Structures are given as C-alpha cells and as structure tokens.
Amino acid sequence: MVLDITWMEIAGQTIKIDALVYFLWAIWVGWIFSTVGAFGGIMAGVGHISILGIGKYGTSLKGTPIKIGMYNDAGKYITDHIRFSNTLMTWLNSLSSTINWYTQKRLVWPAAIAMGLGMVLGAQVAVWGTGGKLGVALYKGLFGLATWAVSIYMFYQVTPRAKASKSKGREAAKRFQQRVEELRKAGRLGELEGITNVKYSLDRVEFDFFGERFVAKNYLPFFYGLLIGFIAALIGVGGGFMIVPFFTALGWPMYITPAVSALTVFLNQCSALAGWFARGLVFPIGIVIAWAGILIGSYIGPRTQKYLPMDSLFILFGLLAFYVGTRYIAAGFFGIKLPP
Structure with a gap:
C-alpha cells in the first residue's frame, strides 16, 4: 500500500506496516486508556500482533539465527520487540494521560507513587527473568488470559453486589455527574471541582471527592504493585487492567481511578523501558506515528469521560475484552485462528 512503511529489517526479512492504520489505531488506544485507566497496553498489543501483522x-522466523543485543533467535527477538513496542506506546500514553488528568483536578498522586514503586521492582524481575524466553505462541496465550481478566473485571462492576459494596464511591460519582450537568448548562465547566483536602504520609493517603472521604494505606498498593509490575512487564502492557480494579475495590469512583492508574503505569513503563533498552532492543522509528495518535486520544479521553455512563462502558469493554482474550487464547494455546 502507498502508506506502508518499514517497521523492521531482520534476518533478511523486511517487516512493513500501514502507517495510517497505525495512527488511527493509536488514537483509539490513547482514548481508551485515558478514559478508563486500562486497556491501553492490551490494545497496543492487539495492534502490533494482529492489526499490523x-x-x-x-512464528515464521522462530529459530532463525541473529545477533542483536542479547538475542540470537529472530522469533524471540520479534516477540520481545512487540512487548517493547507496547511499552513505548503505553509510556507516552500514561504520561500524557497523567498530565491531562492533573489539569482536570482528579489525580491522587501519592497513591500512584506508592503503587508505582512496587511496580518498578516487579517489572525489572519480569524483564530480566523472562526476556528472550517467551515464544510467540506462549506470549499470545498469556496475553489472552490477561485480557480475559479485564473482561471479568468489567462485567463484575455492573452487578448489584459490586454497586452495593461501593456505595460511597457511587454517591460521590452521582454528585460529580450532577455537578457536571449543572456547570455544562451554565457554560462554566471550567469551574468543575475535583480532588480536595489531600493529606499524605508514609502510612496513608486521604482525600475528599464530592462530599466523601477516601483513605488508603500505602503498603497495600506497594505490595500489590510488585505483582502487577511483574505481570504487566511479562506480557508487555501497562497493567491498568489490574490497577483500576484495586482502587475500585477500595471504593474509589471511576472518575478518579483512571488518573491514579495513568501515573502508576507511567512509573512502571519507565522501569520496563530501561530494562528493554539494556537488553539491546532497537528503537522502532515508526513508533512516532503511534505517539502522534496517542497524544490526540489521551487528550480527548479525560475531557469526554465525565459525560459517559460508566456502566455502559463497562459492558462494552467487557465484551470486547472477552472476544480479544478468546482470540489470543485460541491462537496461542490451541493454534486456532479466529477473525479478524
């Protein structure tokens, strides 16, 4: 195609991608992550593995000898390069989203720092412990299982049990939506309030959000972050699909959890990138196309999220995640290819 560009030359093969498709896909990736605090890395992976091919x-170059950095197998290099490329997209996505959420006054940064420190350590264990050891089939299977986890989480959030267990967060969210509508009608959305009375220490973080007080112990997100960081780096995603459920379980409303997720993911991606560069992976110039799309999508997300009914989004994304997960589990573990 006219818009095809070279992504990589390896073992006598030239890998090309469609630049326009990549750009448009990246806008979607930027929007979805900045809106719900999850799915960015997973959607980046779908793009690199399947949409771009x-x-x-x-698979086709598995076992082909090369010498790039610490790699001598072209197939394993490409598998890790996909993980690396996912990380590059998620790195900018999380940075841009964090900045945009901060301007929206909905970023509880102390909680993100606590979890981010744990994720940094976990990510390094995954990069150095599994780099060069995953074949593409196993990677696809693990990727599918992770995506299924997202699906289960999304569907659970619309159940009566989930809603009842998070009444405080639901009440704050209800007042937030009412305030958005009030200011929208008055043409004064710039006056919309956000997080207030933030207090933090080594032990905990506290803050107010639309009439409700929220508290979190710092050691909980730190230790949970160790696990998330390992899994996220293992499959080459940001980990938002595990971060958002954690803070949602604490009762925090969905209008603030994506912001915490964004900053936490950014810290983790900085760590993961350092590990991938140290292993000798080559920076893909074509990623700048995705970065342009990411900046657009992640700018739109925090500004449109306040208008969206969260339950509808949970169901939509849950269905999408279930299909994507099924597709990669079938391909990775059973060799069955489902469309597209």
Whole structure:
C-alpha cells in the first residue's frame, strides 16, 4: 500500500506496516486508556500482533539465527520487540494521560507513587527473568488470559453486589455527574471541582471527592504493585487492567481511578523501558506515528469521560475484552485462528 512503511529489517526479512492504520489505531488506544485507566497496553498489543501483522513474523522466523543485543533467535527477538513496542506506546500514553488528568483536578498522586514503586521492582524481575524466553505462541496465550481478566473485571462492576459494596464511591460519582450537568448548562465547566483536602504520609493517603472521604494505606498498593509490575512487564502492557480494579475495590469512583492508574503505569513503563533498552532492543522509528495518535486520544479521553455512563462502558469493554482474550487464547494455546 502507498502508506506502508518499514517497521523492521531482520534476518533478511523486511517487516512493513500501514502507517495510517497505525495512527488511527493509536488514537483509539490513547482514548481508551485515558478514559478508563486500562486497556491501553492490551490494545497496543492487539495492534502490533494482529492489526499490523507483526506477530506472524515471530512464528515464521522462530529459530532463525541473529545477533542483536542479547538475542540470537529472530522469533524471540520479534516477540520481545512487540512487548517493547507496547511499552513505548503505553509510556507516552500514561504520561500524557497523567498530565491531562492533573489539569482536570482528579489525580491522587501519592497513591500512584506508592503503587508505582512496587511496580518498578516487579517489572525489572519480569524483564530480566523472562526476556528472550517467551515464544510467540506462549506470549499470545498469556496475553489472552490477561485480557480475559479485564473482561471479568468489567462485567463484575455492573452487578448489584459490586454497586452495593461501593456505595460511597457511587454517591460521590452521582454528585460529580450532577455537578457536571449543572456547570455544562451554565457554560462554566471550567469551574468543575475535583480532588480536595489531600493529606499524605508514609502510612496513608486521604482525600475528599464530592462530599466523601477516601483513605488508603500505602503498603497495600506497594505490595500489590510488585505483582502487577511483574505481570504487566511479562506480557508487555501497562497493567491498568489490574490497577483500576484495586482502587475500585477500595471504593474509589471511576472518575478518579483512571488518573491514579495513568501515573502508576507511567512509573512502571519507565522501569520496563530501561530494562528493554539494556537488553539491546532497537528503537522502532515508526513508533512516532503511534505517539502522534496517542497524544490526540489521551487528550480527548479525560475531557469526554465525565459525560459517559460508566456502566455502559463497562459492558462494552467487557465484551470486547472477552472476544480479544478468546482470540489470543485460541491462537496461542490451541493454534486456532479466529477473525479478524
């Protein structure tokens, strides 16, 4: 195609991608992550593996000898390069989203720092412990299982049990939505309030959000972050699909959890990128196309999220995650290819 560009040259093969498709896909990736605090890395992976078709080269070149950094197998290099590329997209996505959420006054940064420190350590264990050891089939299977976890989480949030267990967060969210509508009608959305009375220490973080007080112990997100960081780096995603459920379980409303997720993911991605560069992975110039799309999508997300009914989004994304997960589990573990 006219818009095809070279993504990588390896073992005598030239891997090309469609630049326009990549750009448009990246806008979607930027929007979805900045809106719900999850799905960014997973959607980046779907793009690299399937939409752009890079994943097939990991299979066809498996066992082909190369010498790039610490790699001597082209198939395993491509598999890790997909993980690396997902990380590059998620790094900018999380940075841009964090800045945009901060301007929206909905970022509880102390909680993100606590979890982020744990994720940094967990990510390094995954990068150095599994780098160069995952074949593309196993990677696809693990990727699918992680995506299924997102699906289960999304569906659970609309059940009566989930709603009843988070009444405080639901009340704050209800007042927030009422305030948005009030200011929208008055043409004064710039006056919308956000997080207030933030207090933090080594032990905990506290804050107010639309009439409700929220508290979190710092050691909980730190230790949970160790686990998330390992899993996120293992499959080459940001980990938002595990971060958001954690803070939602604490009763925090969905109008603030994506912001915490964004900053936490950013810290983790900085750590993961350092590990991938140290292993000798080559920076893909084509990623700048995705970065342009990411900046657009992550700018729109925090500004449109306040208008969206969260339950409808949970169901929509849950269905999407279930299908994507099923597709990769079938391909990775059973060799069955489902459309598209």
